[in-house]
Amino acid sequence: MIQSAYIHIPFCEHICHYCDFNKVFLQGQPVDQYLTMLKKEMQIALDKYPQPGLRTIFVGGGTPTSLNERQLEFLCQSINETLPFGDSVEFTFEANPGDLSEEKLAILYEAGVNRLSFGVQSFNDELLKKIGRTHRAADVYETIEKAQKTGFTNISIDLIYGLPGQTMDDFVDTLDKALELGLPHYSSYSLIVEPKTVFYNLMQKGKLQLPPQELEASMYERLMESMKRRGLHQYEISNFAKPGFESRHNLTYWNNEEYFGFGAGAHGYISERRVANYGPIKKYIVPLSDGDLPLLEEHLVPKAEKMEEEMFLGLRKTQGVSLATFKRKFSIEMTDIFAEPLREQGKRGLIEMGGGFVRLTERGRLLGNEVFQSFLGII
């Protein structure tokens, strides 16, 4: 059973210096045609894999809110018409602060969207400019107020740390301002410079000064501490929430469960296959015009990989990986099949066991990749 769907809107009005997701400049794109094809993709997929009801829907990008009102309305309608909503579905839209007019907010609200995730990144306007964001701190306050007025309560914002030129004081200031908003959910990611981004090119030329590892680590520690003080519990490496407000959609990934991925360049996990759609809009559109799914690649996940993924995804959660769930899913004891890395990482103090779960220790949370990779390629 598939309970989650991710929908990708690959259009942006501006492209951020760090972003390597599948996206294009909005201008001149066949947006309407794209949205029609997106609807078609959802139809074909649901016909092929009928589902009783989805629990989470997440519209991301790109910038979904870069669509105009009419397009947004069409998209919401398509989702409502093609996807089966289960009870109390979590329906999230990613949004760019400053993009959301009252009209757009109303459209989303009417369509059943009940969670908004804003790409705030920082409250330092200088820094925002430097990373290629077009919104300013003032836009954040304004948009959130409008959203709350419209009726949205479940609001999350994203913050980035480890930005070029960012100091500890900068980050603490951003954190304070973010927490001041009293939202029920926060995500905070560290900057990773990826190929095919402005930052990457700058770095190749030696023109990007990133904070040293020590500072980045301290920022992360500070983040965890501040969130804890405010009663927001860390349920995943980069995610914090008031109890009950954890993103169920993201938990689908960490719980190693299946999900649909709709739209250009979207990834899905369907019927034991990791699948990916064509990224370029034109390539995405062609097969759909003929009534075929726009699949670029699919990979049937063998059991060994599934078990590895159960570990390196599940360990991201503060709760950890359940020994019982592991046994139920794979009919084998985790402590048998992964005896060696469990012992090894335990000895190093990076993981601990208790209450029927294996989880990262506090130290392990900072060195997660060291733990994750120890489970790879050993079965």
Add this chain to the structure above:
Amino acid sequence: MNREEKLNRQSRIRNFSIIAHIDHGKSTLADRILEKTNALAQREMKSQLLDSMDLERERGITIKLNAVQLKYKAKDGEEYIFHLIDTPGHVDFTYEVSRSLTACEGAVLVVDAAQGIEAQTLANVYLALDNNLEIIPVINKIDLPSADPERVRTEIEEVIGLDASEAVLASAKAGIGIEEILEQIVELVPAPEGDPDAPLKALIFDSIYDAYRGVVAYIRVMEGSVKPGDKIKMMATGKEFEVTDVGVFTPKIEMHDELTVGDVGFLTAAIKNVGDTRVGDTITNAKNGATEALPGYRKLNPMVYCGLYPIDSSRFNDLREALEKLELNDSALQFEPETSQALGFGFRCGFLGLLHMEIIQERIEREFKIDLITTAPSVIYDVINTDGTQIKVDNPSNMPDPQKIDRVEEPYVKASMMAPNEFVGAIMELCQNKRGIFIDMQYMDETRVSIVYEIPLSEIVYDFFDQLKSNTRGYASFDYELIGYKPSQLVKMDILLNSETVDALSFIVHRDFAYDRGKIIVEKLKALIPRQQFEVPIQAAIGQKIVARSTISAMRKNVLAKCYGGDISRKRKLLEKQKEGKKRMKQVGSVEVPQEAFMAVLKMDDTTPKK
């Protein structure tokens, strides 16, 4: 053929090499000569045909010698048989050059019309003159805007002392002057002398291993003749074989019934090891053979040693097989198993020089797909102990305790450098820093200077050549020859990682430089070794005394704190890549050390300590 016919044919043979500094156009000229003599149909022409190994082509140097037979119809109406014998252009292979020159009566000396004579050219010209070769000067690249053929002509006359009034002005690239060169070869290069009826004397100037034929020996017949079925003897090793095939390269392989005086070609005799066909050795008849071998043979001895270890210890046997295969083709390569506490099982290997070492290392990684750790190269030190015994040390970690050593002697080379005079200061400073002893300086013309120093070989083995190039913006050329051993104040420097001595990182250094080098090396290692989950102190020590220290901070954060959406495959790939990176490192005690760290002592960059 009867004696008469043989002698007549012999009078129409011309054997020659081309001598040139790297980049002065040797390969292009060879291509043009091949074209002009119609050795190859145009479509068969592959640019720079004589350089056959990929690696050679990539590095633009010739490692393996080759010889081709060409037919040239001269202006006098006669058809001549040319043998063009290629020579390697690098100082590591001086001995091979000298042997291949012995196979010739003449040499075409190619000098770049803009750059003039370089150190390497000079070294090879002297080798040619030692072998009594007729030298045909060619001033190449005259079509370059910066060409100054008259200056170069004067330089040839003044520096080498050759008559350059008849020097051909050529552009191999543009095809200018090629015919003139060929005519001069006919006119000036003497025909081979030698009696076709005398006992066989054939010089081996190279050999390669072929999987089907066994060893293919490249030979020049000096006296007598050789044909399939003949019983032959290698005069240096005394080994006997029966000839299976003889022939020439045109450059395609062409079987002949017989090779006789003046012929340059190949011979096969079901020989299994190139060690049996040593360069410079003489082949004669097994019965009633020549009594005296051709002069000049010597066994090649490696000058530079290093340890080669598989990163993956389980591939030790694969590495042995790779070395054995390479040895078939390279009698100068030596190796024997050794054990390092840090690196496990590997081999101590001897090479003619640094280039030779890099080539072997690259071939093992490329052709045999074995990831290697190479320890820093070392020369052979003569250690005289206090008890009077003497040992040779080719591995720094085998250096006896300081209190047991009476004195240490190290090999010195005579290094000749040539450069425009504006760089004299830079060159001299570099040589002083490398413990050089000034010997001589001479102006070759108004602007070019030749400088000679005696420098310890170990300093050359470090980054001397790179530094020379960078300090002179690439203008200096360089050549060296071994001149013998001299006593030096040398000490062994040990490197400790996490308080444990890593034997593979030990090196020998002059006492006066020890502190500075120690400091540089610990900083270098700090930069090269990635952070571990714990703090790793790095120390440099002489005996018990720590002379420099640094610390690699513990890894503070390594976790994907990024939203990858649902792209789990990407997450996996990233983790796999990190894990793969670790596999390319060697676990030394509890520390993971990357390949490059073991070569760190070699690359001192611009930070070479100044006295």
